Amino acid sequence: MHMENHSQDNSVVIYQIIFSGPLLLAMVFYLIAVIVSIRLYNKQWPIYRTIFFILGILSASTAVIGPIAENAHFSFVVHMFGHLLLGMISPLLLALAAPMTLVLRTLPVKHARRLTKILRSSPIRILSNPLFTTIFNVGGMWLLYTTNLYMLMQQHILMHILVHIHVFLAGYLFTISMIYIDPTPHRTSFLYRSIVLVLALAAHGTLSKYVYAHPPSGVSVSQAEMGGMLMYYGGDMIELLLIFILCLQWYKATRPRVLLSNSQV
Amino acid sequence: MATGFGNSQSQSTLANRSIYSRRNFWGGFLFGLGLVAFIDETVFHQLLHWHHFYDKSTTDVGLVSDGLFHALSWFATIGSSFILADLHRRNAFWLKRWMGGIFMGAGSFQLYDGVIQHKLMKLHQIRYNVDITPYDVIWNITAFAMIVIGYILLVRNSLHPGENDKNAHGKS
Numbered sequence: 001m002h003m004e005n006h007s008q009d010n011s012v013v014i015y016q017i018i019f020s021g022p023l024l025l026a027m028v029f030y031l032i033a034v035i036v037s038i039r040l041y042n043k044q045w046p047i048y049r050t051i052f053f054i055l056g057i058l059s060a061s062t063a064v065i066g067p068i069a070e071n072a073h074f075s076f077v078v079h080m081f082g083h084l085l086l087g088m089i090s091p092l093l094l095a096l097a098a099p100m101t102l103v104l105r106t107l108p109v110k111h112a113r114r115l116t117k118i119l120r121s122s123p124i125r126i127l128s129n130p131l132f133t134t135i136f137n138v139g140g141m142w143l144l145y146t147t148n149l150y151m152l153m154q155q156h157i158l159m160h161i162l163v164h165i166h167v168f169l170a171g172y173l174f175t176i177s178m179i180y181i182d183p184t185p186h187r188t189s190f191l192y193r194s195i196v197l198v199l200a201l202a203a204h205g206t207l208s209k210y211v212y213a214h215p216p217s218g219v220s221v222s223q224a225e226m227g228g229m230l231m232y233y234g235g236d237m238i239e240l241l242l243i244f245i246l247c248l249q250w251y252k253a254t255r256p257r258v259l260l261s262n263s264q265v
Numbered sequence: 266m267a268t269g270f271g272n273s274q275s276q277s278t279l280a281n282r283s284i285y286s287r288r289n290f291w292g293g294f295l296f297g298l299g300l301v302a303f304i305d306e307t308v309f310h311q312l313l314h315w316h317h318f319y320d321k322s323t324t325d326v327g328l329v330s331d332g333l334f335h336a337l338s339w340f341a342t343i344g345s346s347f348i349l350a351d352l353h354r355r356n357a358f359w360l361k362r363w364m365g366g367i368f369m370g371a372g373s374f375q376l377y378d379g380v381i382q383h384k385l386m387k388l389h390q391i392r393y394n395v396d397i398t399p400y401d402v403i404w405n406i407t408a409f410a411m412i413v414i415g416y417i418l419l420v421r422n423s424l425h426p427g428e429n430d431k432n433a434h435g436k437s
Contacts, residue, residue, distance in 0.1 A: 212318065
């Protein structure tokens with residue numbers, strides 16, 4: 001019993017290092033890149049982008065280390081709150097921070113060209129297709145909550161780590177395939193993205209109600225009901241922002257070059 | 266909006282309207298759909314607590330349909346607001362055609378909700394522990410009436426060749 005507790009503690013420490021390390025590194029790199037690009041190349045970088053990045057890293061960290069991460073093992077509602085932070089809020093904040101733009105303008109030209117070449121490649125075309133990112137993102141969630149995966153994840157640390165990395169990466173890929181803040185070589189039309197976004201939100205909402213009615217293995221009915229409702233309404237709030245940004249980008253892109261009425265007066 | 270026909274400004278507005286006639290309709294349609302969904306959520310779910318988040322009799326296809334329409338109405342509300350702003354910046358806003366779209370969108374969604382979702386898919390009922398018949402009848406008649414109003418508005422404000430001038434001079 002004592003041994004088991006001890007190994008539990010160890011795995012929690014390992015787990016927290018595995019997650020906080022890369023997140024902290026990403027933040028340090030971002031801040032260094034901001035300073036380098038301002039000092040060396042004498043270019044301004046909007047302060048709000050830096051703030052978005054810090055907030056994005058903070059919300060991802062809140063989900064994987066500290067009290068929320070620890071209580072997520074016992075409470076499905078806390079787990080769901082953590083997933084909203086890790087898979088939706090953090091990716092949106094990070095996307096708004098335009099990290100790729102910052103990297104491209106900070107890197108020496110030779111390396112920036114190489115990176116651009118990679119971004120233009122066909123594997124990236126698939127990875128940035130809204131339909132792929134939707135299946136990758138929401139499909140993964142369906143697997144997690146409708147199979148034994150949720151139970152497995154609570155028992156095996158490796159599974160736990162993989163699922164959380166997946167939630168974060170899938171959430172980020174999904175976000176940047178819908179709204180274009182960074183350079184996006186493989187663009188798709190607004191109509192296509194709108195339709196896929198509606199389908200993705202529908203799948204998310206449907207899964208929320210499914211979870212409400214069919215608790216995942218090892219989750220009590222009351223926990224599943226609260227978790228399902230948090231997933232439904234919490235998801236709604238962040239989806240609202242995604243839709244708003246997508247529509248705003250449409251509004252700006254379709255700006256009339258000549259005012260029709262003035263041209264005829 | 267619809268005042269002062271005859272000067273060159275409104276002539277060009279008329280021209281713009283005819284170019285963006287479909288956008289006026291769809292903007293209204295989406296707005297109507299979003300509006301009904303919004304009233305449904307705030308009034309019937311949250312304020313009156315007549316509707317339920319989940320009903321045990323819900324069929325699987327009902328769950329999918331609910332998710333789809335919830336997402337669509339969310340998108341429609343925001344999207345149609347941007348379409349409205351777009352029509353205004355193009356001087357192409359056509360109030361009556363847009364209103365016709367609203368009634369069409371609102372009526373169609375309410376009829377779909379009332380007949381397909383409530384009755385066939387048994388998503389949830391309008392109200393529980395009461396005789397449901399009068400509620401269903403009023404719900405669906407309201408929906409049908411909105412579709413009829415929408416249809417009349419759209420027919421009277423359409424772009425059939427030759428009718429354009431009649432609209433311009435006969436209305437003010």
